[in-house]
Amino acid sequence: xxxxxxxxxxxxxxxxxxxxxxxxxxxxxxxxxxxxxxxxxxxxxxxxxxxxxxxxxxxxxxxxxxxxxxxxxxxxxxxxxxxxxxxxxxxxxxxxxxxxxxxxxxxxxxxxxxxxxxxxxxxxxxxxxxxxxxxxxxxxxxxxxxxxxxxxxxxxxxxxxxxxxxxxxxxxxxxxxxxxxxxxxxxxxxxxxxxxxxxxxxxxxxxxxxxxxxxxxxxxxxxxxxxxxxxxxxxxxxxxxxxxxxxxxxxxxxxxxxxxxxxxxxxxxxxxxxxxxxxxxxxxxxxxxxxxxxxxxxxxxxxxxxxxxxxxxxxxxx
Ligand code: AKB
Numbered sequence: 001x002x003x004x005x006x007x008x009x010x011x012x013x014x015x016x017x018x019x020x021x022x023x024x025x026x027x028x029x030x031x032x033x034x035x036x037x038x039x040x041x042x043x044x045x046x047x048x049x050x051x052x053x054x055x056x057x058x059x060x061x062x063x064x065x066x067x068x069x070x071x072x073x074x075x076x077x078x079x080x081x082x083x084x085x086x087x088x089x090x091x092x093x094x095x096x097x098x099x100x101x102x103x104x105x106x107x108x109x110x111x112x113x114x115x116x117x118x119x120x121x122x123x124x125x126x127x128x129x130x131x132x133x134x135x136x137x138x139x140x141x142x143x144x145x146x147x148x149x150x151x152x153x154x155x156x157x158x159x160x161x162x163x164x165x166x167x168x169x170x171x172x173x174x175x176x177x178x179x180x181x182x183x184x185x186x187x188x189x190x191x192x193x194x195x196x197x198x199x200x201x202x203x204x205x206x207x208x209x210x211x212x213x214x215x216x217x218x219x220x221x222x223x224x225x226x227x228x229x230x231x232x233x234x235x236x237x238x239x240x241x242x243x244x245x246x247x248x249x250x251x252x253x254x255x256x257x258x259x260x261x262x263x264x265x266x267x268x269x270x271x272x273x274x275x276x277x278x279x280x281x282x283x284x285x286x287x288x289x290x291x292x293x294x295x296x297x298x299x300x301x302x303x304x305x306x307x308x309x310x311x312x313x314x315x316x317x318x
Pocket of ligand 1: 083084121122123124147174175176186187188189190
């Protein structure tokens with residue numbers, strides 16, 4: 001179990017995961033001990049008004065080191081990332097941000113003897129050659145998107161830094177994450193969030209994947225819990241140093257539409273697949289995350305019906 005005296009830097013803190021993760025980490029460790037690192041985007045008031053915010057570019061070592069030194073940072077969650085849809089349209093940027101920030105932060109952590117680093121991987125590490133159902137932890141990693149390529153490379157970089165420098169770097173292969181609290185865009189799984197946001201706004205939705213598209217998905221609250229759980233687990237329980245498979249739900253776009261219609265009967269959804277369909281088709285239908293369940297007792301809490309009901313009844317993710 002990591003020490004109680006952690007000082008945490010979260011990069012990409014204004015993003016979809018960062019917004020919720022910073023709030024949870026501040027509840028656990030205290031507001032002043034969790035620094036929200038943002039590049040340009042201003043964080044939500046819930047972050048800006050509750051604790052320190054620093055503007056930094058996570059690929060720039062001097063900027064990261066300055067914040068680490070200023071606060072005595074012990075742990076970094078590096079969430080700076082270009083997601084799959086945007087990465088496909090801007091592969092150079094994806095390579096630069098996704099791997100550049102990872103390498104920088106691993107180097108800062110080794111040089112500064114930081115206690116832990118977290119880095120997000122994704123179901124995008126898998127491709128069409130991977131078994132699509134109950135995809136195993138260790139399997140073929142031949143991604144068909146630039147985003148997936150950066151994630152496979154990053155996982156191997158994590159493993160290398162663990163082996164070579166004994167750096168305690170931990171990671172999860174996130175499925176598509178669902179929250180309406182913060183929408184950054186750029187992802188392939190975003191059709192789920194866009195569909196919910198349209199229903200909330202009383203607007204029709206044109207979905208960019210086919211109705212039968214299925215992929216692993218998860219409520220953001222579960223993803224944040226998993227992130228904190230993997231980081232809090234005793235090091236001896238961490239058997240995977242590339243990245244853990246992580247799963248909760250798998251459902252089709254049509255199933256989400258049907259669930260929404262239980263609350264908003266006149267919701268209208270049409271389907272017009274674009275380039276992101278190819279990415280979605282290359283991702284698994286479902287994931288075997290038994291290593292996470294065995295090693296650090298991962299259990300999801302939020303079902304599809306609860307997720308949709310909570311969002312549509314309260315206007316926010318559970
Ligand atoms: C994306 O759609 O790019 C991400 C992911 C599944 O990693 N949400």
